[in-house]
Amino acid sequence: METFDKRNMFFSIILLIAAFVWIGAYASEVKLEREVEAYLLDSRQYRAEDIDYVKASFGINPLLGVEVHFTDDPEARYYYTRSEGLITQYNAKPRDGIDLHHSYAYKHKEEEIEAREHIPVQLAMK
Template identity: 75%
Template sequence: MGTFDKRNLVFSTLLLVAAVIWISAFASEARLERQVEAYLVNERQYSVEDIDYMKASFGLSPMIGVEVHFKDDPDARYFYTRNDGMITQYNAGPRDGIDLHHSYAYKHKEEEIEAREHIPVQLAMK
């Protein structure tokens, strides 16, 4: 096997690995989007028409999250992920900027998020 053949083999292998990772990531995002939509419709009793925008993306923590915009709350965005097999809302924020003073009244903020916001930082870090 010549040098040219070895380079082609290495390049082909790297290309194949990259393609598998990309396809796997795309499939994971699509699966989580479907799961979040099912959660919102079946558990939270929203209709599909209530949702204006939904997009999964990779992040640092959580690994994959879904950003959701509701039609009746155009200035807010809500974030969901799968945690221990369950879909949970892990954050809410304005579409642009940061709500530093927590002054925005989010229409779709779930109770669990509100309870976690009131835990003192020292306790939350343990």
């Protein structure tokens, strides 16, 4: 009977830890969604009706990002994250597929992203 109690205790602790991790992740997503929305409304002077969709998700780099769709640019999606305490746009893509030729005219692409795209990449040869 003692083994059964230890096993139950072990699985209960694992389940509790998983629940705390899940709740923490969800809270982080909600917080970043609100921060990005506040950034767009307050700093970038958008109206609430200009924003169609705001959804945070975990990824690789950045670890937590927010996808935003604007009502007047339905074919594009914009990505934001918190970096060094500031909300920044780090990418913009067509809603379906990849813009391989950079031919799509994004209506809400921020200047910082455009400047980074034109920095030449130098490869070191050995």
